[in-house]
Amino acid sequence: MRDFATLFAALDGTTKTTAKLAALTHYFRTAAEEDRLWTIALLSGRRPKRAVTATELREWAAEAAGLPLWLFEESYAMVGDLAETIALILPAAATEESPSLSDTIRALTALTGQPVAARKAAILGWWARLGTTERFLFNKLITGGFRMGVSQGLMTRALSTATGVDEAALAHRLMGDWQPATTSFQSLIRDEGEGTASRPYPFALASPLEEGPEALGDPADWHAEWKWDGIRGQLIHRPGLLALWSRGEELITDRFPEFAPLADFLPGGTVIDGEVLAWDRVNHRPLPFADLQKRIGRKTVPKKLLLEAPARLLAYDLLEDGGRDLRNSPFTERQARLAAILSDLPPDLPLSLSPPITCADWADLAATRQTARERQAEGLMLKRKSSPYFTGRKRGDWWKWKLDPFTLDAVMLYAQAGHGRRANLYTDFTFAVRDGNALVPFTKAYSGLTDAEFAEITRWVQKNTLERFGPVRRVPPELVFEIGFEGIQESPRHKSGIALRFPRMIRWRRDKPVDEIDTLDGLRDLLRATRA
């Protein structure tokens, strides 16, 4: 793991993209091929089969360090990362060994299914032989969640520089469900691997439009459509194969059995980009995201749910037509082909075109956008009519023009320290609204403030703690924040009876006294209004 540890240290030790790129390129040129393959896998979110649970890791580490479990947990709360806590808390290794990354992973994989005693002995053995950094990386192999500040794009660029293989081709080859255990470095980058038939294309991503669209020029150059509140999906139909991929590169075909009949009607060699939604068949419109959510987590779907929340794919782009890669054709051309294919389908299939929105001018479009919530949409998408289907996020051609969030003012009741980069800073807050004389907690939020604001609040929390519950601190209800959120729904699981979608802090309202925060009645009114 020495090469890998050196790479990690180089990536972790800099915030400069050029330095990261250089370190990755060097690694992809010099490390053992098998290790390169695993590094690509790890950096793209794959990980070896989990041989040990987090609970086992905690207990074994505390025992090996000769410490009570509660002290281990206190330490974990401060460090904010389980793998790192274990690496730091154990005494230094007497003699350090450095097996290769792939050998380490093979040994770890072999542990799955072994009796506890065998797994424990093996893990304790590794801990005793590895230096602190390598111990940390070893633990990360088990716990997952490698965050090295390397995007998929950066990794692909380094790999392209190191191997001479075209970057866009590589980006496509790295998609899908390839596994390092069943492929090799060369076949991965030279496109000889298995599973190529079902492999998705890299998704094109839009950038948020912060100001109005006026700066985009002539509205005639732009295609507008609703920004749906579902999950992004790529549907692939090739001979003998129908596959649905989520944007997280997860194969979700089996979770949506209603799409299976599409295989009988779509022409071979068709790849469609669209939005999976739970669909209201009576009113011909999407159901709220909460209904789709019931489907997402399920690998097998009960009949009842299929009836209550049937899925539909609203298609907005065509990436492959008759087996031909269309991604470099202009958007309008792809759109025309997509419309033609869809119009040939029987009307009862759960697949249709995401309707385009026509507008006279930008002001007209802005007015249409304001009606998005009534259609269960989050806002609008704007796509340049001449644009190709690009790889990843490329500013300028695709914009998401979301509605302004709902907002309300609430007071902080509890604070908890964050994890990772935010370990040791109080960043996770619970907020309350007023209900008569009482304060009712109704949401948590973690993001939206600057590091300096979090640091200031952290000092305040430390000086004003009323009570501690493990890592959580109760504070006096004094700090008021404007909370933004995208949606609201009923929730019997919450004390307040409601749950918010994407809550975050918009700003710290130092100017706002606590008795002027919003009320639970106000939230209930909003809930009724959005239901209507």
Add this chain to the structure above:
Amino acid sequence: MAKDPVLTFTDRGIYCPAGDFFIDPWRPVDQALITHGHSDHARWGHRRYLATHQALPVMRHRLGQIEAQGIAYGESLRIGGVTVSFHPAGHIPGSAQIAVERSGEVWVVSGDYKVEPDGLAEAFAPVPCHAFISECTFGLPVFRWRPQAVVMNEVTDWWAANAAAGKVSILGAYSLGKAQRLLAGVGAVGPILTHGAVEQVNEILRNQGYDLPATIRAGQGVDGRTHPGALVIAPPSALGSAWARKFGPAEEAFASGWMAVRGIRRRRALGTGFVVSDHADFPGLLSAIRATGCERVFVTHGYTAPFRRFLAEQGYDAVIVATEYGEEPEEPVETIES
């Protein structure tokens, strides 16, 4: 029969009723015994100060005109009904633990301390006592320092690599103590430049006879062009500042015990962090407490709650005492910025 305690904890600081003096008080008092010169321990405004001969020059420099008496390490001094003595704490040059003895009962105030000898500060010496008042800045078991020689080699290698790449190395370190410890411990790669705040302390310590390598005060006409490949030692607040940019192409690093935690290192957006602390690590705190043979421990600043509980589980009579000593471990942001 319960005896009156030798020391009590007041809102002005640690107080000895039988001797009518305070130790490291944070509000103005008549008689202050000072463990060391850091500003959260040696504060301005007391009528009379007592500190080691080694600690006084920096205190006089920082506090201006003060009425102060010096005392040698190990020397006994009778004050009222008690005898006091100062013993090396290993924290920074001149730092002391203060022992207060009354009719055979000894209480020791540690101030800040570290157990590993650093080659510059007078090495920590355990003092047998009945009650020990201990800091616990790094009182969690994730804090385990590696031997100083190993870390100093890392600093030297970093400096050499930067110099080879034509860059200046700017190392952030507290100007009293940490800066000089690094100076004394780092290998000889090239010229060493210092920020004014560091150089002032260097001059004082050199005059006292502490052995420091030659340094040059950075400033007009002294930068990365006149001294290519130099190491620059500056207070942490200078990192990333306009002052630091004047050196030309440079790499920055920060030396602190907090750098042991990746999240803290990354939050500072600092490439390199060297784990160098002038406080005891977790094993160091435990070994220091054990070496005193004490039964009672009062824990002051740091991870007081878990550290106290752990000591209690080890059989100590352990109590948390609220003080106003800085370096709140839960506030590395503040610690780092100060």
